[in-house]
Amino acid sequence: MFLPKNLRENVAEIKISLEKRGESSSSIDQAIKLDEERREIIAEVEQLEHRRNTESVQIGELKAAGEESKAEGLIEEMARIKQQIQQLNDQLGELDRQLEDILLRIPNILDESVPIGADNSENRLEKQVGEPFKADFDPLPHWELGTARGLLDLERAQKISGSRFSVLPGKGARLERALINFMLDIQSGENGYQEIMTPVLVKPEAMEGTGQLPKFAADMYRTTDDGLYLIPTAEVSLLNLYREEILSPDVLPLKLTGWTPCFRREAGAHGKDTRGIMRQHQFNKVELVAICRPEESEELHNDLLGDACSILNRLELPYRIVTLCSGDTGFSAAKTYDIEVWIPSQNRYREISSCSNCTAFQARRAMIQYRPAPGEKARYCHTLNGSGIAVGRCWLALIENYQEKTGEITVPDALRPYLDGLKKL
RNA sequence: GGAGAGGUGGCUGAGUCCGGUUGAAAGCGCCGCACUCGAAAUGCGGUAUGCCCUUUAGUGGGCAUCGUGGGUUCAAAUCCCACCCUCUCCGCCA
Structure with a gap:
């Protein structure tokens, strides 16, 4: 989010960015107007409050000196000022509310390197790794393959939870768990992230901190009795761990990883x-989050992307990297790379990780700062997040890409230690 | 779920009964300077955040903030109300 000051100082930039995203920039003019009115009133109120403060002291002094009648006169005057202050404050509150409502819904400013485009068809291809699935037979989609091999039971999932849920019996569950462990080991081991286990139910403030609220309330599950939300990604829990903190520079960059189930209502995804199991209401994900100094976020963004890729490299799954175009870049992000894995049954690449640099956007919302040196002013951090990687989609990509004519599924070498050396599923 | 205690600055902790230069004592920590070959110890000084106005300016002035939000009052960390959170004991439970 932008603070009023940010808005004032970056009007042109914010407008251009909004237009690149294909959104109207009319709200910006309105916000500027509200901000001007607001500041006028602030000046007026503070002047009155100053008078109130000084004259209240006088009243005290007069009373102490026994000059009751003089005090009475001042008290009457103060009563009038008090009313004026109250009135102006009411106006101010209303303006603040309106302004904040707009500010909370303005997306981040896009990085200059983001390609201009309307939707995902205009994303820019950066790199392709490995060769798409080739075989002398037609690959089965994962739901047929998984069901046939006893790894997936969608019927029973439907029975207990409905559509967009899955049940993984036996080796299916084992594979999911192996993937989670494998990913966490790589990320927390050689890639240098601290592993953290967090709650998956969080307060609304946490959702606001990372940008899910207020704009995307419809996408989330909310518990009615307590008003807590089920996280759509561990990014919410991990980043908000440091909400309203001023970090010491020697802990930066802070790199965190965690596995959680993620919950999404998929409100706009009918059909x-x-x-x-490509699109589920509940799925597992290993998440990567980094909190850093502004000047290092760009480099860390590339590192993070590499760390996400390292999983696919080891699993030897074919994938490509794209930079999301302006119209496809998410609300909180200044720039996003998607990693897309090859899905044989669909004959195309599908997103399996999304790595974003959110610059100071989330840090301002969540008040995550650091002090460059003792005595210096605190500055907002930059935040980054990426899937490292989506487990459910990895599961299906793996069984589809490693299927054989016989229906068997080969276990990639890197994963065998996690499955008791099993070579086939 | 029941009973009780409490939420004050980076931390510890006064002040709250009896409202009035209290942004808030003291100590610790931290920063600067002095002393020292250097360090420790010591001494002196400094040390919250946000916002508004003003300035050529790292200038000057002001407002707000003692869990949060309301209320009373000329004036609230101090009085009243509601809420949130933490801790202790009991109960229940993976």
Whole structure:
């Protein structure tokens, strides 16, 4: 989010960025107007409050000196000023509310290197790794393959929870768990992230901190009795751990990883990916989060992308990297790389990780700062996040890409230690 | 779920009953300077945040903030109300 000051200082930039995203910039003018009115009133109120403060002291002194009648006169005057202050404060409150409402819904400013485009068809291809699945037979989609091999039970999932949920029996569950452990080991080991286990139910403030609220309330599950939200990604829990903190520079960059289930209502996705487990209301994900100094976020963004890729490299799954175009870049992000894995049954690449640099956008919302040196002013951090990687999609990509004519699924070498050396599923 | 205690600055902790230069004592920590070959110890000085106005300016002035939000009052860390959170004991439970 932008603070009024940010807004004033970056009007042109924010407007241009909004237009690149394909959104209207009219709200910006309105916000500027509100801000001007607000500041006028602030000046007026503070002047009155100053008078109130000084004259209240006088009243005290007069009373102490026994000059009751003089005091009475001042008290009457103060009563009038008090009313004026109250009135102006009411106006101010209303203006603040309106302004904040707009500010909370303005997306981050796009990085200059983000390609201009309307939707995902205009994302820029950066790199392709490995060769798409080739075989002398037609690959089965994962739901057929998984069901046939006893790894997936969508019927029973439907029975207990409905559509967009999955049940993984036996080796299916084992594979999921192996993937989680494998990913966490790589990220917390050689890639240098601190592993953290967090709650998956969080307060609304946490959702606001990372940018899910207020704009995307419809995408989230909310518990009615307590008003807590189920996280759509561990980014919410991990980043908000440091909300309202001023960090010491020697802990930066802070690199965190955690596995959690993620919950999404998929409100706007009716009819999309209705078969199989591509799009679920609940799925596992290993998340990567970094909190850093502004000047290092760009480099860390590339590192983070590399760390996400390292999983696919080891699993030897074919993938490509794209930079999201302006119209496809998410609300909180200044720039996003998507990693897309090859899905044989669909004959195309599908997102399996999204790595974003959110610059200071989330840090301002969540008040995550650091003090460059003792005595210096605190500055907002930059935040980054990326999937490292989505477990459910990895599961299905793996069984599809490693399927054989016989219906068997080969376990990639890197994963065998996590499955008791098992070579086939 | 029941009973009780409490939320004050980076930390510890006064002040709250009896409202009035209290942004808030004291100590610790931290920063600067002095002393020292250097360090420790000691001494002196400094040390919250946000916002508004003003200035050529790292200038000057002001407002707000003692868990949060309301209320009473000329004036509230101090009085009243509601809420949130933490801790202790009991109960229940993976």
